[in-house]
Amino acid sequence: MKKVLTIVVALGAVAVICGFLFVHNEVTDRYNPLISKQDMYVQINRDGKHLSQGGTEYTLDGYNKSGKKGEVTFFAGGDLRKNAYLKVDTKGKYVETWEEVQLDDMPKEVKSKFEQ
Incomplete structure (x- = not known):
């Protein structure tokens, strides 16, 4: 046994x-x-998917602090402001939190990707 x-x-x-x-x-x-955890920076440049239980799911291209591109999927309680920039706290595909930031507050490598 x-x-x-x-x-x-x-x-x-x-x-x-x-x-x-x-x-x-x-x-x-x-x-x-x-x-490991990392911050990803995204721009709300397309509409999110409205979910039947309420809220909106966004799947956007983003960049980490060194400028490496990646895809981020996260949930918001409603529609977010078009062209807003967000800092998304991620751990792999898991998104812990997100907050709106200004372009000038982003790392230089990320800022250059959004200014193109």
Whole structure:
């Protein structure tokens, strides 16, 4: 019995580790210790998707502080102001918070991407 329990626990641990390594979504990225947090900067340059339960989901291209491009998906309680700039706190695909910022408050590498 002890041997079976050890095998079950070991298989469970392997499954969790594989989930962290190979599955990337909001839930796994939120708790994955191997993924670091980073700020992404986006511009509200297209309409969001209105959700049936209320609110709006946005999927936008953004840039991290070194200017590397990435895609960010996040939820807002309603429509956001067109052409506004946001700083989005992310951890992989998980978005913790977002706030509106001014273009001048962004890192130089990011600012140059939006000014093109």
